[in-house]
Amino acid sequence: MAVLWGKSAGKAGGRANLLLQHLFDTAAVAELIWDHYLAPSVRQMLDGIAGAGGGRRLFAWLCGIHDFGKATPAFQHMDAAGAARVLASGLTWDQRTVERYRWRHDRAGGVLMRRYLTEVGWLKDSIGWVWPLIAGHHGLFPTLGKAREPERARGQLSGKAAGWDMARRALLDAFTRAVGFDDVAEAEPLGSPSRAVQLQLSGFVVMADWIASDQRHFEGVDDFEQVSLQGARARAEKAWGRLGLRGGWGELREPDGNIFQRRFGDDPRPSQAMVVDVVRRMEAPGLVVVEAPMGEGKTKSALVAAEILAARWGTDGVFVGMPTQATCDPMFTNVRSWVEAISPSLASQVALLHGKRMFNKQWQDLLEDPAPDDRFIGVAEDEFGLADPYAMSGGSCCSEAVAERHVPAEWFLGAKRGLLSPIVVGTIDQLLFAATRTKHVMLRMAGLAGKVVILDEVHAADVYMSQFLVEGLRWLGQAQVPVVLLSATLPPTQRRELVAAYLAGATDHEGTDASMAHAVPEPTGYPNVTAVWSTGASIGHLVESCRSWRENLQVGVEVLPEPVSSPASTDGGVHAGDAQVLSLLRERLAEGGCALVIRNTVLRAQDTFNVLRAEFGDEVRLLHGRLSASDRADRTEECLRALGPPQQQGSGRPARRIVVATQLAEQSFDVDADLLVTDLAPMDLLLQRIGRTHRHSGVHRPGPVSEPRVIVTGFLPRDDAPPELSGAAEAIYGRYLLLRTAAKVCAAEGGRWSIPEQVPELVADVYGPDQYSVPGNWAEDERQARADWETRQRARAESAEPFLLTRAGEHTRRTLEGLHSGGVSQGLSEEHHQAVVRDGDRSVEVVLVRRDDRGFRALSGRSLGPQGEASRDVLEDVLGGTVRLPARLTEAAESDLGPLDGWRGHPWLRYSLALPLDASGAARLGDFVLRYDSLLGLVVTEPRR
Incomplete structure (x- = not known):
């Protein structure tokens, strides 16, 4: 045990880090995550699982034991210096076998822990949910069959030579006792968390591991006499402070009746007061659906509702999901103002998450350059090529140099970690990504743990996106994460589907059970609010309506x-x-x-x-x-x-x-x-x-x-x-809904619609199940269009299934084993993710630059270096030339374009595709001619046929 290494000298600041020390480092970080980051609701849940308030100790043990699988020849042979010390101690292996066969240390750890926990008497259920946390800590949860030692090398990779089993037992025992348990048997939890909570817990294991893998703050300890949990705690405290990590608002007191006046300077409108009243009467965390007209003040209702839900159920932050990048920016300003009213110091913890945040003036103003020592140095890949994107990749915030006192810690803003920020405003894609079967999805789900989730304009989600929204609501319901959905109006079938999804998760029921939603009454007025929850013993609901704050527009x-x-x-x-x-x-x-x-x-x-x-x-x-x-x-x-x-x-x-x-x-x-x-x-x-x-x-x-x-x-x-009907419009929306809408428009011509009073009626008439809501001589056309629409809807829904986090029929599984089996690509870019969750043909962005006899210039006209080099003062101009191409040009752009030579070492530009425009402002891409016009924007000329 004393010679087993966990980080090679090259990955630990020049000195190898012994394995036990890395386990201690990770456990010490986990203790700080518990003390300073986890929401009260998450701590309470873990205390319940551990029993007698032992959640902190169990949490540290689960995080620390993640690298147990490194105590094998399969791993220990991989660094020459480390291997020499191990071999000199008498622990040996067959070199040809360990070089020929691979057994990843994450999977090895899960399998070996199953054996040892069984031997000390852990219950099968406890072992069943714990071992995947270890086997999946590099981002993918394997099946037990896939995790096992390769058959042809069985015993060789785990260590047949005398001493390997003894060394592992000693390692496990030493770590377990140091954390605070008398022995490994005592570490067994008293209960099993839900599968959703397991996924969130897995994300925290990864979080602790990534922080403890920062070689700038956790230099190697290669002398076993110096290995200690006390030392790990000291350096974890120092790292935590230097990284500027913190949680949200902690525990809130439930606000009184003057909350709207204090937060926004106004008395609540009737619909806002209705939402607050309903949220105060909920008997458990649940789903709240607010339907109200445009301009009714739904956002303020949702923020106050989040504050009440947080105070009642112990959540520690909020995620506000918007339909587009453009809608995120004003919401970012609004949320910062609201958070500042709760706690002035907390406004610095609001993160803006979308690909164009560098163009948000407020976000730009908040950024400062930290001292070099404050940068997070991650691990680009695990030991010897087992890839793990610890380090911030292109387009991530490592280059944005975020100052702690103005924005969330830079560490939170790296790839796949954005949702871990205490308070987040971003596109709804952030939630949809958390419902995909992709690598490190646990980090996204961990980022939603202990938050209130607010999703605005959910009516904008089409049938394909709704599959991911429904999947996400199932997991959030199972994790008892409160959710507030906002919409101008929802078709009744869509509202029932969303309600059923959340309740299916909250009650641990397979799939979306329509009967659950049908038991919830339909709203009878507008604006309205529908709230549902599960207490475990029963399902509760509240459905209320009221008048709008302003007169109907005719x-x-x-x-x-x-x-x-x-x-x-x-x-x-x-x-x-x-x-x-x-x-x-x-x-x-x-x-x-x-x-x-x-x-x-x-x-x-x-x-x-x-x-x-x-x-x-x-x-x-x-x-x-x-x-x-x-x-x-x-x-x-x-x-x-x-x-x-x-x-x-x-x-x-x-x-x-x-x-x-x-x-x-x-x-x-x-x-x-x-x-x-x-x-x-x-x-x-x-x-x-x-x-x-x-x-x-x-x-x-x-x-x-x-x-x-x-x-x-x-x-x-x-x-x-x-x-x-326009062919282009039919391609976007389908003929069926356009026909039914056209019927309502033609019937109303010369008359008036009473808005918002008639909004629910008009939407229900178009989306409702009644057939032939069109003139008689349109009926056959409508029938065919409906059949085509239903076929297309089914096909689009089915096309989402391969990407969903849970396969059909597996929602009631009890553990994370095999979650990623048959999953999609493990390393999707953000553009690929957007294509996955939005059912669009994948499109790419390019950076337009001008090229003439003098060299390259930004689209704005400012000069660049000879090879396109962009100094700091011209960078904003360069990025300001970013434009999204039509999807039909994606293949040509990825094939023909790349960064300028002067961009290849730049943290923001090295992955950007440059599209040089000639002196006339034009460029050819494939068969198309592209021109950027200062008034028209990007003009694409179709090839002649």
């Missing part, structure tokens, strides 16, 4: 017919649909006013912008997803300043303004237009778009646009047949 509905089946153009080459929109806006904005025009595709938005700009000039703005990161951020900010809430407007509302946008305008885009012109979209999305009109009171609106009105175009109604 929104006029008009149809602007557009011939979409042929590219009809006017004599001037302008598409007929754009000409119609131009004529309409010329009339309606004659006295001024602000209009929002929403198109369903980027190309359509660009064409419309060109036509309108020729007439209205600089009064027109364009916003879509193929603008450079810098241009998109600037234009979004400009739109919000001009058309946002009156108190946030800079120089006042413009006399006339037209914003042409794509679906970006549907979600958390707080602009207030006087008039909306929109392409046809499914009813829930159409209502989201309507929510951008007449949004705020006290706004002067010229006479022709003084009343709220929506003009729906992009389709052609016909008297004797179903309408002609």
Whole structure:
């Protein structure tokens, strides 16, 4: 035991770290995680499993014993210096066998611990859930069969020579006694945590191991006389402080009735008071679904609800998931303000998690360069090639140099660790990733342990994304993590599915049991809140409704017919649909006013912008997803300043303004237009778009646009047949929902919709099970479209199954054994992850640069070095040229593009794909010609056929 090494000299600061010392180091880190990081709810749960308040000791033991499998010839032979010391002690092996066969130390540790724990009398159930924590600490949970020693080397890799078994027993006994148990038998837990809690616990094991593997803070101890838990505790304390690690708010007192006034300076609206009342009456942690109109204040309701849930059930932080990167940024500001009201020092612990956070001005201002000694030095790979992404990879925060006093510790912001930050604002993808069967998924689930999870605009999740959302809710329900879902409105079937998923996890039931959700009443009014929970003995629910805080808007509905089946153009080459929109806006904005025009595709938005700009000039703005990161951020900010809430407007509302946008305008885009012109979209999305009109009171609106009105175009109604629909729109949304929405729009033409009063009714009519909710002469078309839609929905749902964290029929398994069996790629990039959870064709981002006779320049025009080198002061300009390509160009981009030579050593740019533009601003990629226009953004010219 005294000579077994755990870290080679090359991985431990120049001196080998003995195995027992590394186990002590990891246990000491685990004690600090318990004391300063774990939520009270997690500690309470572990205390219950360990018995008599012994959770801390059990937690340290579980984390520390993770590398037990290194006490084998399969591992000890891998470093020449370490192997020589072991061999000199009399522990031997057959060199040819250990070099020919591999037995990973994580798997070896799990298998060997099964044997020793059985011998000391541990119960089968206890052994069953503990051994996978050891076998899976490098990110993948094997089956027992896959974990066993290779048959042809059986006994050789574990050590047949006398002394190996004795050495392992001595190691286990010494470690166990040092941690505080009399013997290994006493370490047995009294109960078994749920599978979800096991997964979270596994993530904490990995967390402790990664911190204890930081060679800057845990230099090797190669003298056995100096090995001690006391010494490990001293250096763990020092490392913890230098890394700046900490948890969330700890224990909160339940806020009193004036909470809204104290947090936001306002009294609660009726819907907000309703949410607070329901959350206070819940009998256990559970799921809360809030449905309320746009602008109702759902976010504030959710934050106060999170505070109450945290105080009642011992959670220690929050994850706020938003539908897009753009919607994360304003939420980041709001959450920081809310957290600062709870505890001023805690505002520094709010992390922003999305790929474009470097363009968030507030995040930029919070970053500072730490001293070199404060950087986290991880382990790029485990001993001798057993890869483990300890170190921060390209695009991670190692290069962002985060200062502790302004933002969460840099360690939290590395690859796969973001959710471990105490308080997080990020895209919903962060949660969806936690529901995928990918390597190190336990770190993501550990990041959700002891938090309240808030997910905004969940109606935006389509049937494919919903599979991951449902899977995530199952695991969160089983782990008793409180969840708050926000939506303008949900189709009843979607609400029931989400409720059933959470309850299936909370009650440990297989799959989503529809009967559970059907037992929960449907809301009878709007806004409404649905809360469900399980006490173990029974399922509880509360369903409440109330009136909205403001009067219903009577929104006029008009149809602007557009011939979409042929590219009809006017004599001037302008598409007929754009000409119609131009004529309409010329009339309606004659006295001024602000209009929002929403198109369903980027190309359509660009064409419309060109036509309108020729007439209205600089009064027109364009916003879509193929603008450079810098241009998109600037234009979004400009739109919000001009058309946002009156108190946030800079120089006042413009006399006339037209914003042409794509679906970006549907979600958390707080602009207030006087008039909306929109392409046809499914009813829930159409209502989201309507929510951008007449949004705020006290706004002067010229006479022709003084009343709220929506003009729906992009389709052609016909008297004797179903309408002609845009092929592009059908490709995005499907024919079935567009037909049913078109029927409701045509029926309402010339009349009004009462918003928000009619929102649930309109959504239910389109998404409901009733057939033939269209005119009689559309019925056959609707029947066929419905059949096609149902087939496609089933196919899309089934296509998600290979990526889901749990395979069908395995939700009631009791342990983590084999969780990753048959899983997807172990090392997915963020782009691959997004493609996995969003069912899109995978797309990539490129950084646009200009190239001419003088060399390279950023898209903004600033000069770079001869090989594209980017100094610190020009880096923001370079990254500001980032733009996402259409999915059809992904293969060509990955094949033909790479970083500039001057970027290859840069921490942010070395993995970036550069797309050089010539002097005319164009480039060829595959068969396509790409051009970046300062007004239009990225323009893609299709190849000629």
